[in-house]
Amino acid sequence: MLNLFNRVLGREGPSKEVAKERLRLVLVHDRVGVSPQFLEVLKEDLIRVISQYMEIDDASMRVDLSGSNNSVALVANIPIKRVKRGLIAKTRRQEETVPR
């Protein structure tokens, strides 16, 4: 009831949920033992490779670890600006010329 009252007044909710969420994220990194530098290098490499195929917005690109119970995933969010048309045409031609 008090919580509802607080929320109606625009006050923040219970802080324990924030604590749990922040802990969860921080522990995903701690447990895997991956440093921010490592992720940064990985990100640079990803940009280099993907840029050969499409124009991406590397400023807003995010590469991070995400985890639930027992599994950890590498999650990359890479906004695409433009796919390189010429390249698509080239790969198609390559497929056609591959001998069956």
Added chain:
Amino acid sequence: MGEVIVVTSGKGGVGKTTTTANIGTGLAMDGHKVVLVDSDIGLRNLDVVMGLENRIVYDIVDVVDGFCRLKQALIKDKRFDDLYLLPAAQTKDKTAVSPEQMKGLCEELKQEFDYVLVDSPAGIEQGFRNAIAGAEKAIIVTTPEVAAVRDADRIIGLLEAEGKEGPSLVINRLRHHMVKRGDMMDIEDMIDILAIDLLGVIPEDEYIVVSTNRGEPAILNKNSLAGRAYRNISRRIQGEDVPLMPLDTEPSLLERLRRLMGFSSK
């Protein structure tokens, strides 16, 4: 042959020393032969918490360096005949003892005592390595805060890497009224995150400060909530099945009135 248990946490100030002193006293209350080992070389405190600071002659480094025999360095408790303290050195640093030496020391103490409780320093460096070297079991102390739980998780990982069997958790300084309004992680939240067995929960209790002031572990005071929780933990260590103590005990009206007037029973 006794059992060597290390009390550790990663983060400082969460209550390792208080926990060691209270559990050790609890085990001695039940008639066991207990020795408390302060492995926090350079920052010794277990002696003060136990109220034995005036009796120290030799310390752990003197033993390891062969300046005295182990028996000479052990300080007998004021209250229990079978409770002893092996104090840390105050003027040396953590490298004055090696993990191998610590292991040997624990082996020797195990022959003589039922329980060898090692109070670990904060951190994950050599002091911690020393503290866990001779231990078969580990008790991890944490408080319901992000930083303490994070460090506890790190320690659990390090213990696992050292092949130490399943450590158990003591959640210290739980404030029930904050849990109730959702502003503090509860027992379940922390067990869920750390995925280890729960050994006990110590409610926040002002009496801990009083007991430390006096150098008398809170477990000796039946009116102290924290003292009662420590009593339960020491029974669980002996294999008894003791349920968690209810934490929603609001002070009674009479108690609140007493406190208001300064006649607190604590």
